[in-house]
Amino acid sequence: MGIAAFLRARRAALEPGEAGLPRMPNRRRVPGLRREEVAQLAGISVDYYIRIEQGRAHGISDSVLEALARALRMTEDERSHLRNLAAPRHRHGGADNLVVRxxxxxxxxxxxxxxxxxxxxxxxxxxxxxxxxxxxxxxxxxxxxxxxxxxxxxxxxxxxxxxxxxxxxxxxxxxxxxxxxxxxxxxxxxxxxxxxxxxxxxxxxxxxxxxxxxxxxxxxxxxxxxxxxxxxxxxxxxxxxxxxxxxxxxxxxxxxxxxxxxxxxxxxxxxxxxxxxxxxxxxxxx
The missing domain is CATH 3.30.450.180 (Beta-Lactamase)
Structure with missing residues (x-):
């Protein structure tokens, strides 16, 4: 449910050609983009991207989130979900009894x-x-x-x-x-x-x-x-x-x-x- 699984899934779903990267035969064991390629496309260091994908980065800026969304060709709904995962507005601590007015x-x-x-x-x-x-x-x-x-x-x-x-x-x-x-x-x-x-x-x-x-x-x-x-x-x-x-x-x-x-x-x-x-x-x- 966290940012790590979401980013891994979006990375695996995007082929290099779809992201504007050249295709290189016989160099990939798994489908999708490598972490290094996502970092390159987003303009951030590989180490920083790894920490983000592993859920170890805190206070990720809006500009970095937007860069990752562009690099991974995210839809508007996926962008919103990424922002929610990166900076949830609050953790819900108890049950609500929602009443429709x-x-x-x-x-x-x-x-x-x-x-x-x-x-x-x-x-x-x-x-x-x-x-x-x-x-x-x-x-x-x-x-x-x-x-x-x-x-x-x-x-x-x-x-x-x-x-x-x-x-x-x-x-x-x-x-x-x-x-x-x-x-x-x-x-x-x-x-x-x-x-x-x-x-x-x-x-x-x-x-x-x-x-x-x-x-x-x-x-x-x-x-x-x-x-x-x-x-x-x-x-x-x-x-x-x-x-x-x-x-x-x-x-x-x-x-x-x-x-x-x-x-x-x-x-x-x-x-x-x-x-x-x-x-x-x-x-x-x-």
Missing amino acids: PQIQRLLDSMETVPAFVVGPGLDYLAWNRLGARIAYDMETLPPEERNSPLLVFLHPESRALHPDWDSVAAETVAALRAETGRHPGHPRVEGVLARLLEESPEFRVLWEEQEVREKLSGTKRIHHPGAGELTVTYEAFRLTLDPDQTLCTYTVDPGSPSETVLRRLAREPVGAGAGRAGAGTGTAG
Whole structure:
């Protein structure tokens, strides 16, 4: 989870030609860049880079981190993760009971034709509206500790049926959880979710070793609802300014598309328990 493993993985994933270095046949026993080459590209000493990669360097300057990110051709999400690993804002010392503000719950409930929910550290579902509770997993019937995106994707028995493109959803989810470990270092819920998945899911363990980092801020996905049918949604995520550890997520569909028909069908179905309240999911965040 630390900077050492992350830098090693990014170094191994980059071939010399991709970094602008000449290819020299028969000189490499392992794929990727050598430490010396990363140091050269970043304009720092080899000794300093080795100390950084081994986690022995402290107070790494922003300019050095930026140089390493450029040398290793990091994406914006990877750059942010590198900064978080190099200088975590704090180690989380205890459990939080994150509460979604009533104003946010009212906003969720006002989106009558848009599935929406709020997620917290570790990608826990903290609150949702009527459609958000039913778009895939039935939030109302799940135990609070199971209302978590990575746990549902990898451990729920219906996950592969609900996600026709399960492989891509799984990879995206792992990359997002890795970003969470950098954003919330030491958070008990984040570490608890990670520990459980490493223990219970072989698929997760394989993907976790790849050290991929990617925020789940926008994109498309297919969902096969067992009662309403298959639909393709566009998702958007918005960080809440007053609640920086919470993210509002929405699903929309193209007007006039078959997916809109499926969503309307889902919206018409009766619901026994009604929309989820903010407090219903708060126990998963601590």
